[in-house]
Amino acid sequence: MSKIDTIKRIMERAFNSFEPYIRYIRFPHYRQLFDGEKIDFKFPLTVLVGPNGCNKSSVLQALYGCPDRNNTGYFWFSTDVDIINENDGRHCCIHGYWLDGEGEVESLKTRINKKVSPDYWEPSRPLVKFGMKPIPQNKGERIKGRTETRWKAISKNVVYLDFRAEIGAYDKYFWHGDLHRTETIKSKQDYIRHKSKYLRTVINKNLKTYAYYSKDRIRKNGKSTLFRTVC
DSSP, X not given: XXXXXXXXXHHHHTGGGGOSOOOEXXXXXXXXXXXXXXXXXXXXXXXXXXXXXXXXXXXXXXXXXXXXXXXXXXXXXXXXXXXOOOTXXXXXXXXXXXXXXXXXXXXXXXXXXXXXXXXXXXXXXXXXXXXXXXXXXXXXXXXXXXXXXXBOOOOOOOOOOOOOSSOOHHHHHHHHOOOOXXXXXXXXXXXXXXXXXHHHHHHHHTOSOOEETTEEOEEEOSSSOEETTXX
């Protein structure tokens, strides 16, 4: 018996103790993934392997945002240099889990561009066009795990660890930098959105110098522009 088979047998014995857990996630329309892509989690341990840019982090961020009160928009948000295009439809994802007394249910979360929170992901009613089953009528009853129109998102504590061999200025600020809140900048996402406007100007005009608060902020403008507004 291989080591992986041994690990599988040990973990499967205690698999029920993980319930409820996300049994699968599917993507009707999400980032660069193929529409309709689905990932099953039948084994207690799942490893995503692939080259840079193949959407490994995108999947992890979607999983982070599935449980109740979590939001994928914490990690993935629109800026002037990385605009989220929704011309082909709103980005969304669906997760399935086991609900006692009901069986396997699905919960849909959709990106909603609200004025006060432009990257909020909101629970939504089931949509038949995404292959979801209509929710049974509850006739005013209060049923655990659902509202009148939808199944609730899974309730689960999430630990999201992000580590790599090298860390860039963006990640240094996002994970370890200090935020000075103002009336208009209440989160690091707001701060990055604000600074990206200046970076977009530099990129569009191919500037070699750019003064901001009496200091030149461009270290190099080429294929990889180094713009010192975050650091």
